[in-house]
Amino acid sequence: MLPVSQAEQIILDLVQPVSAIESLDLALATGRILANEIVSRLDFPHWDNSAMDGYAVKFADVRSSTPKHPITLEVVEEIPAGYQPQREIQSGEAARIFTGAIVPAGADTIVMQEHTQRVQKNFVKIQIAPTARSFVRQRGEYACIGDPLLAAGTVLNPPEIAILAATGCSQVEVYRRPRVAILSTGDELVTPHDTLKPGQIVDSNQYALAAFVTQAGGIPICMGIIPDDRAKLTAAMSEAIASADFVLSTGGVSVGDYDYVEAILAELGGDIQVRAVAIKPGKPLTVAKFKSEARTVVYFGLPGNPVSALVSCWRFVKLAIAKFSGLPESKYQPTWLEAITTQELTADGKRETYLWGQLELINGRYEFSLAGGTQSSANLINLAGTNALAVVPIDIYSIEAGATVQILVL
Numbered sequence: 001m002l003p004v005s006q007a008e009q010i011i012l013d014l015v016q017p018v019s020a021i022e023s024l025d026l027a028l029a030t031g032r033i034l035a036n037e038i039v040s041r042l043d044f045p046h047w048d049n050s051a052m053d054g055y056a057v058k059f060a061d062v063r064s065s066t067p068k069h070p071i072t073l074e075v076v077e078e079i080p081a082g083y084q085p086q087r088e089i090q091s092g093e094a095a096r097i098f099t100g101a102i103v104p105a106g107a108d109t110i111v112m113q114e115h116t117q118r119v120q121k122n123f124v125k126i127q128i129a130p131t132a133r134s135f136v137r138q139r140g141e142y143a144c145i146g147d148p149l150l151a152a153g154t155v156l157n158p159p160e161i162a163i164l165a166a167t168g169c170s171q172v173e174v175y176r177r178p179r180v181a182i183l184s185t186g187d188e189l190v191t192p193h194d195t196l197k198p199g200q201i202v203d204s205n206q207y208a209l210a211a212f213v214t215q216a217g218g219i220p221i222c223m224g225i226i227p228d229d230r231a232k233l234t235a236a237m238s239e240a241i242a243s244a245d246f247v248l249s250t251g252g253v254s255v256g257d258y259d260y261v262e263a264i265l266a267e268l269g270g271d272i273q274v275r276a277v278a279i280k281p282g283k284p285l286t287v288a289k290f291k292s293e294a295r296t297v298v299y300f301g302l303p304g305n306p307v308s309a310l311v312s313c314w315r316f317v318k319l320a321i322a323k324f325s326g327l328p329e330s331k332y333q334p335t336w337l338e339a340i341t342t343q344e345l346t347a348d349g350k351r352e353t354y355l356w357g358q359l360e361l362i363n364g365r366y367e368f369s370l371a372g373g374t375q376s377s378a379n380l381i382n383l384a385g386t387n388a389l390a391v392v393p394i395d396i397y398s399i400e401a402g403a404t405v406q407i408l409v410l
C-alpha cells in the first residue's frame with residue numbers, strides 16, 4: 001500500500017495541464033479559468049471624476065472657508081454623470097457636479113454638498129474648507145493602460161468578471177474543462193427510478209460523482225451502470241477511455257471474484273501506477289494512465305463503497321482535475337488547516353484515516369465535529385453536511401477531545 005502523500009504525488013505527476021482554449025461570452029464564463037493574461041485596455045478611472053455630489057472648485061479659492069466666513073462662488077455649469085463639461089472653471093467659479101461626473105478643467109477639488117449652501121439661483125457658499133484634491137478620483141489612479149490586471153490561471157469569480165467587463169472584454173479566452181466519464185460497476189446496482197429487488201441497491205455513486213465533478217469544474221459524462229460481466233465491462237471502460245480526459249469508475253477494485261477493473265485496465269494497455277493506498281476509507285484505489293500520441297487519460301478505479309469513493313475524489317481526484325484545468329500549483333493543492341476536535345477521534349493505526357464531519361469557526365477558532373452515527377464507508381447517510389475531513393495519521397490510535405487535528409477542507 002502506498003502512503004497517501006506518495007499516491008498524491010504520483011497522481012499529480014500523471015496530469016498535464018490542458019492547453020486547449022475556448023472563447024466564451026463573458027456572461028457564461030463564471031467559474032472558468034482564464035487562459036491568457038489580461039492587461040488593461042483603459043485607464044481606470046477613465047476620466048478625472050467626482051466621488052461625491054457637490055461642487056467642483058479651485059482649492060485655492062476656498063481653502064480659508066469657515067462656517068462664519070464662507071466663500072461664495074458663482075455656479076457656472078451643471079455636470080451630471082455622462083456629460084462632457086463645456087467650460088473651464090475660473091477663479092471665483094464652481095460647477096454643480098454629481099458622483100461619477102467628469103471634473104471640469106480648471107477645478108481640482110470637490111466640496112461635498114453637505115458642506116455648502118446654495119444661495120440665489122447661481123451662487124453657492126462653501127462653508128467648510130475642503131482638503132486639496134478631495135473627492136477627485138484621478139484618471140489612471142487604479143490602473144493605467146497596459147497594466148496587468150489578471151494572470152493566466154485566474155478563476156473567474158464575480159470580482160474578475162467585473163474587471164473583464166470594465167476593460168471591455170466581452171469575449172474571454174478560458175481553458176476548456178476536463179471531460180470526466182463516470183461509470184458504476186456492479187450487478188447489484190439499479191437507478192433511483194427502479195424498485196429494489198432482493199440484493200439490489202441504488203447506484204448513488206453515479207449521482208454523487210457527477211455532482212463532485214461539476215463542483216470541481218469538470219464536465220461529467222454519465223455512462224450508467226455496467227454489470228460485473230467482463231466483456232461488458234471491458235467494452236464500457238474502453239469507450240470511457242476513448243471519450244474523456246479522466247475516467248472515474250466505482251466498484252470492482254478489491255480482491256473479490258467479480259472485481260475485474262485492475263485486470264481489464266492492464267488488458268487495455270493501461271500503465272497502472274497505483275493499486276492500493278494506505279488510506280481509510282479508500283484503500284483499493286487503482287489509478288492507471290493511458291497515453292497515446294494525441295492524449296493522456298487518467299483512469300481512477302475508485303472503491304465502490306459510497307464514502308470511500310467520495311473520500312478518494314476529495315483527496316485525489318479533485319487535485320488532478322484542478323491541475324488539468326490550468327490552475328497554478330498554489331491553487332490546486334489541497335486546503336489544510338488545524339482545528340480543535342470536539343470529540344475523541346479514533347483509528348486503527350494502520351492507514352491514514354479520514355473522518356468526516358463539520359468544520360465551524362466558533363469564537364475565532366476552528367472546531368471539528370465528527371458526523372453523528374457510524375464512520376463506516378457504507379454509511380453515506382451521515383455524510384450530509386460534511387464540509388471537512390479530519391486526518392488521523394498512521395500509528396495514531398486516538399486523538400483526544402480538545403486536541404488539535406489536521407483538517408482537509410472540502
Ligand SMILES: Nc1nc2c(c(=O)[nH]1)N[C@H]1C(S)=C(S)[C@@H](COP(=O)(O)OP(=O)(O)OC[C@H]3O[C@@H](n4cnc5c(N)ncnc54)[C@H](O)[C@@H]3O)O[C@H]1N2
Pocket residue numbers: 184185186188189201202203204205206250251252253254255256259281282283284302303304305306308377378
Ligand atoms: N477480502 C477483502 N475484502 C475487501 C477488502 C479487502 O481488503 N479484502 N477491502 C474492502 C474495502 S476497504 C473496500 S473500500 C471495498 C472495495 O470494494 P470494490 O471497489 O471492489 O467495490 P464492490 O465490491 O463492487 O462494492 C463495494 C461496496 O460498495 C457498494 N457499491 C458499489 N457500487 C456502488 C454504487 N455505484 N453506488 C452505491 N454503492 C455501491 C457495493 O454494493 C458494496 O457494498 O472492498 C472491501 N472488501
Ligand code: MOO
Pocket residue numbers: 279280281282283284303305308377
Ligand atoms: O477502504 Mo474501504 O474504503 O475502508 O471501505
Ligand SMILES: [Mg+2]
Pocket residue numbers: 251252253254255256258259
Ligand atoms: Mg469488490
